[in-house]
Amino acid sequence: DTAVSQTPKYLVTQMGNDKSIKCEQNLGHDTMYWYKQDSKKFLKIMFSYNNKELIINETVPNRFSPKSPDKAHLNLHINSLELGDSAVYFCASSLRTGLSYEQYFGPGTRLTVT
Amino acid sequence: RKEVEQDPGPFNVPEGATVAFNCTYSNSASQSFFWYRQDCRKEPKLLMSVYSSGNEDGRFTAQLNRASQYISLLIRDSKLSDSATYLCVVNKAHGAGSYQLTFGKGTKLSVIP
Numbered sequence: 001d002t003a004v005s006q007t008p009k010y011l012v013t014q015m016g017n018d019k020s021i022k023c024e025q026n027l028g029h030d031t032m033y034w035y036k037q038d039s040k041k042f043l044k045i046m047f048s049y050n051n052k053e054l055i056i057n058e059t060v061p062n063r064f065s066p067k068s069p070d071k072a073h074l075n076l077h078i079n080s081l082e083l084g085d086s087a088v089y090f091c092a093s094s095l096r097t098g099l100s101y102e103q104y105f106g107p108g109t110r111l112t113v114t
Numbered sequence: 115r116k117e118v119e120q121d122p123g124p125f126n127v128p129e130g131a132t133v134a135f136n137c138t139y140s141n142s143a144s145q146s147f148f149w150y151r152q153d154c155r156k157e158p159k160l161l162m163s164v165y166s167s168g169n170e171d172g173r174f175t176a177q178l179n180r181a182s183q184y185i186s187l188l189i190r191d192s193k194l195s196d197s198a199t200y201l202c203v204v205n206k207a208h209g210a211g212s213y214q215l216t217f218g219k220g221t222k223l224s225v226i227p
Binding site: 040041042043044045048050055056090102103105106107108 | 156157158159160199201208212214215216217219220
């Protein structure tokens with residue numbers, strides 16, 4: 001059973017296109033996250049949702065819009081894709097956003113913008 | 115100064131060796147600390163939490179020095195399967211009741227037969 005799943009696993013698209021990445025978790029967690037890992041392997045938080053409410057919104061271009069239809073899903077829509085958006089995007093979830101709550105990561109979506 | 119700094123390596127060690135990774139963090143308000151492991155082209159996974167008193171899990175020992183804002187991970191009797199990137203992770207308060215993980219860039223370990 002997959003705990004945190006993401007689709008698609010690979011996404012190759014051209015500059016200027018709009019694309020979405022979907023994330024689902026079946027762990028019963030109430031907090032979900034999007035991270036970006038760039039070519040230098042630096043993993044950085046983009047957004048966090050707790051019970052469908054946005055609680056963390058780091059300095060991310062407003063071309064990126066997360067949507068959480070329910071606690072088990074957090075999707076990421078990206079408008080007007082740019083070359084610099086090429087990266088691996090990881091979804092994660094945890095039980096509450098607490099001090100010691102482990103975050104479980106999805107397998108990642110490797111986005112390549114050409 | 116970066117929030118979480120690690121030596122990127124790579125560390126190339128023979129099987130059976132002991133290897134130590136260091137990490138420093140800049141925010142003295144950070145409240146909890148972890149080591150995550152990331153295999154090549156895979157997602158990060160929690161290896162262990164780090165407590166002030168130091169803690170051990172089998173061949174892995176983690177230490178925290180709050181005064182120096184320093185975290186370490188020691189791996190004894192290295193196995194080939196330990197080859198991965200080890201991420202130092204710090205948790206800090208982000209706002210009312212919420213917390214945020216900040217990841218270091220990771221230290222790459224290759225265990226050689």
